[in-house]
Amino acid sequence: xxxxxxxxxxxxxxxxxxxxxxxxxxxxxxxxxxxxxxxxxxxxxxxxxxxxxxxxxxxxxxxxxxxxxxxxxxxxxxxxxxxxxxxxxxxxxxxxxxxxxxxxxxxxxxxxxxxxxxxxxxxxxxxxxxxxxxxxxxxxxxxxxxxxxxxxxxxxxxxxxxxxxxxxxxxxxxxxxxxxxxxxxxxxxxxxxxxxxxxxxxxxxxxxxxxxxxxxxxxxxxxxxxxxxxxxxxxxxxxxxxxxxxxxxxxxxxxxxxxxxxxxxxxxxxxxxxxxxx
Ligand SMILES: [Zn+2]
Numbered sequence: 611x612x613x614x615x616x617x618x619x620x621x622x623x624x625x626x627x628x629x630x631x632x633x634x635x636x637x638x639x640x641x642x643x644x645x646x647x648x649x650x651x652x653x654x655x656x657x658x659x660x661x662x663x664x665x666x667x668x669x670x671x672x673x674x675x676x677x678x679x680x681x682x683x684x685x686x687x688x689x690x691x692x693x694x695x696x697x698x699x700x701x702x703x704x705x706x707x708x709x710x711x712x713x714x715x716x717x718x719x720x721x722x723x724x725x726x727x728x729x730x731x732x733x734x735x736x737x738x739x740x741x742x743x744x745x746x747x748x749x750x751x752x753x754x755x756x757x758x759x760x761x762x763x764x765x766x767x768x769x770x771x772x773x774x775x776x777x778x779x780x781x782x783x784x785x786x787x788x789x790x791x792x793x794x795x796x797x798x799x800x801x802x803x804x805x806x807x808x809x810x811x812x813x814x815x816x817x818x819x820x821x822x823x824x825x826x827x828x829x830x831x832x833x834x835x836x837x838x839x840x841x842x843x844x845x846x847x848x849x850x851x852x853x854x855x856x857x858x859x860x861x862x863x864x865x866x867x868x869x870x871x872x873x874x875x876x877x878x879x880x881x882x883x884x885x886x887x888x
Contacts, residue, residue, distance in 0.1 A: 611757050611827050615820035617672035617682030618689055622709045624668040625678075625741075668709075677741050678710060684760045687821055688767040691814040695877055696774075706770040707736045708763070715740075728762055730769035732778055737766040751837035755830035757823075761808050761868070762834065768807030772800060799882040801858040802867040805835060806880040809871025828872065835864040 672682040685708050696703035709715065714723045718733030724740040731738065743762070748754040772778045781796050788796070812831065815821045838858070858864065870879060 611760060611824055612822040613680070613683030613687060613820055614822070615683060615686050617679055618686035618705070618708070619671050619682075620685060620689075620705050620707050621672060621678070621682045622668050622670055622707055622736075623673045623678060624666060624715065625710050625712045626666055626669075673710070677744070680756060680759070681708065681710065681739070681741070681763065684763045685767070687815045687818055688764055688811055690818055691811050692767070692771060694814065695771075695810075699877070701774075704735070704774060706730075706767060707734075709736045709738050711738060711740050712742070713740070728766055730766045730773070732769075732773045735770065735773070737763070737770065739763070739766070747834060747837070751834070753830065753834035753837040755826070755833075757827035757830040758834035761812075761831035764808035764811040765804045767811070768804030769800075771807055772803065777803065796883070798859045798863075802863055803880055803882040805859075805864050806867040806871040806882060809868040809873075810875055810877060810880065812872050813875030831868060832865050835868045836861040838864070 673679060689703070689705055692703045709717075712724070714721060715738055717729075717731040717736065717738055719729075719731035722729065722738065724742060727743055727746075728737065728739040730736070739762075744759050747758050747762070769778065778800060781793075781800055784796055785793055808831070812823075812828070816823045859867075867880075867882060
């Protein structure tokens with residue numbers, strides 16, 4: 611896909627300083643390096659395992675590198691699509707912030723390492739993405755291509771939409787009131803609805819003036835949806851549980867709902883909770 615707009619300014623870029631490696635630049639890092647030298651060991655690997663702290667500079671606005679610019683472009687297209695969708699519901703869309711990080715990050719939902727993959731934190735309305743996930747998509751999951759990356763961003767934006775519409779709240783309230791099994795089913799429905807919203811974004815984005823879909827784009831997104839289904843995705847979560855560490859549904863379910871969103875473009879068709887279960 612191509613985006614000819616200037617990109618969303620709602621990007622926070624913490625890749626240069628934030629994250630575990632940044633600790634090396636601070637006092638603790640220096641001490642670890644000295645201790646490491648004293649004992650003749652390289653302890654830098656250990657440092658990068660430490661929980662992330664926000665020490666580096668976080669730049670707000672459209673990043674200047676290609677991957678960052680592309681991310682800001684996709685985000686801008688989601689803003690335009692959801693502006694119109696919310697307006698059609700008689701509501702006002704509030705833009706999320708997309709936080710780029712490297713290695714690890716501190717969010718209102720706790721600290722997270724890159725291993726958990728992209729996630730959305732309802733507590734601070736931010737989407738967290740380490741762009742190295744794009745390499746994972748390509749190398750580990752065989753889902754290469756810029757549109758696969760765009761799909762992942764659109765899925766996380768979908769969680770933001772659920773937060774604004776109160777859908778995720780309802781799920782939160784169900785916790786403890788329903789059985790563990792039922793709760794897990796509900797969280798899968800929430801994930802599948804985020805996939806539906808990603809499809810809905812793709813449907814409407816192609817009509818935006820700054821957007822151009824390339825041949826094969828849809829296949830890229832479907833490959834990604836297929837590749838990162840629970841039945842294929844090896845869970846690598848570590849550290850604290852983040853909201854997106856729930857089960858996501860099978861590859862077939864994910865592809866089904868993305869496609870449905872893409873084909874209908876109709877937000878009323880996205881009630882994954884009351885749809886017959888696949
Ligand atoms: Zn999700």
